[in-house]
Amino acid sequence: MLDKNLHWILSYYRNSEIGGALFFGELAQRLRPSAIQQDMTRQFADEAAHARYWTDCLEKLGCEPLKLDATYQDQYLAAAGLPANLMEVLAITQVFEKRVLAQYALHCRSEGTPRAVRDTLKRIMADEHWHIEWIGSALRGMAKEYGGEEVRSALLRYTAADREVYRRVTGEHAERLGEIRLARR
Secondary structure (H helix, E strand, O other): OOOHHHHHHHHHHHHHHHHHHHHHHHHHHHOOOOHHHHHHHHHHHHHHHHHHHHHHHHHHOOOOOOOOOOOOOHHHHHHHOOOOOHHHHHHHHHHHHHHHHHHHHHHHHOOOOOHHHHHHHHHHHHHHHHHHHHHHHHHHHHHHHHOHHHHHHHHHHHHHHHHHHHHHHHHHOHHHHHHHHHOOO
């Protein structure tokens, strides 16, 4: 029987990956054909695959995903406001992907993490590295259009919002998260 806290955490990860897939799929559909649209389409597919990996992992552990309404991303709008343009969407995504990678790495190193969870985390983290890479490259390219200071400012603003959201989420779910709630960035 899977620990109820781990069951919730894995379901939360899954739900957040579904949220990312839906967001990036819709955005990719709206963008004009470009390198960014192609990378966004790949990211959309990755996020959907990640949700499936969590579904498979939960099944291996003998349970179904919990029905959760909230995702981590849902809280970003309250903390940071709606992104005003594609550069800001990529900036908030860059910050978010770094948070995901840090959280997954911490969870992977946490004592007592079941092998199926650790394997799933490692599989997803490989994609997360690529997400950070392509978005960073796109943001560097956008510095010409938006200005380097504007890109840096957006990244700083969203990093501050991420810290606020992370603090709130980990505080609210401290008992569920236990030792894996301590990822710092």
